[in-house]
Amino acid sequence: MPPEATAAIRAPFGERLAAARSTRGSLCVGIDPHPGLLDAWGLEDSPAGLERFSLTVLEAVGPVAAALKPQVALYERHGARGLAVLETLLARAADAGVLTIADAKRGDIGSTMQAYAEAWLGEGRPLAADAVTLNPYLGFESLRPALDLAAATGRGVFVLALTSNPEGRSVQHVGGDASVARSIARAAAAENAGPGPGQVGLVIGATVGDAAQRLGLDLPSLNGPVLAPGVGAQGAGRRELEAAFGAALPFVLPTSSRAVLAAGPDTAALRAEAERTRDGLA
C-alpha cells in the first residue's frame, strides 16, 4: 500500500464539513487571485502579490466560511513559485483549522489519475487539500484512485455534474432521462452508501435553473455535499439557489469568489462582505 493510503488520521471529510457549516455557516469562498483583483488590492501580479492576497483572504474569511476554495490555475500561471504559494496557503489553512477545497478539476485515465489523486489528496503531499474538484469526462470510474484515496485519508472530492457555464449543457444535459449529469449523480450517491455524510460531493452551479430537477438528479439521496459556484459575479443569489435546488438546499454549499474578494484588501471589509453574502443566502 502506498504511503498516501495509510490509515486516516482525521475524521471523514463529510463530517468535518458538516461541523464547519454548523459553526461557521454555509458559504464557501473561492480564492481566485485574478490579475485585475491583485491590481485592485494594490498588489503586484507576482508570487509575492499572490501570497499576500491568499493569506489575507485566509485570515479575513477563514473564520466565517465553511471552506475556502483556491482555484489552482491562478497559482499555476506563476509556475513553481505560484504553486509554492498554494502549498503555503494550504498548510496555513490546515494549521488554522480552515477546510480547503483545491479547485483543480482533475480527471485522466486511471494510471495518471492515481498520480493526480496522490498529488491533491495523498497523505503528506505538499498540495494535498481537504478536498479536490474532479472532472468525470473520462468516465466516473476513471476517478477511482481519487475516490479510494479520499475515503482512505478522510478527504473529499467534488465531481462536476452540472457546471455553472452555459456551454456545459451541450455535454451534461444530453440524453434526457439518461443524461450524463444524472449518471454522475447516481454514481456519486453509490459511493456515499454509509451512515454518515459521505465524502463524494457534486458540483452543480447555482446558475443552472431547474436543470437538476428536470434531469432527475436525486440530490437528497446523494448523502454528500453539493458545491454550488456561480453566486455573485455569475449572477446567482438566494432566488437562483432556491430555483436550482428547492428542498435540497440544505445539502448545498453556495460558493462565491470574485464578488467577495472585490471587498478587499481591508480585512474587516472582506470579512463583512463574506458574512453579508453568507447571511443573505441562509
Ligand SMILES: O=C(O)c1cc(=O)[nH]c(=O)n1[C@@H]1O[C@H](COP(=O)(O)O)[C@@H](O)[C@H]1O
Ligand atoms: O468547480 C468550480 O469551482 C466551478 C464549477 C462551475 O461549474 N463553475 C465555476 O465557476 N466554478 C469555479 O468557481 C469559481 C467562480 O468564481 P466567481 O464567478 O468569481 O464567483 C471559479 O474559480 C470557477 O472556476
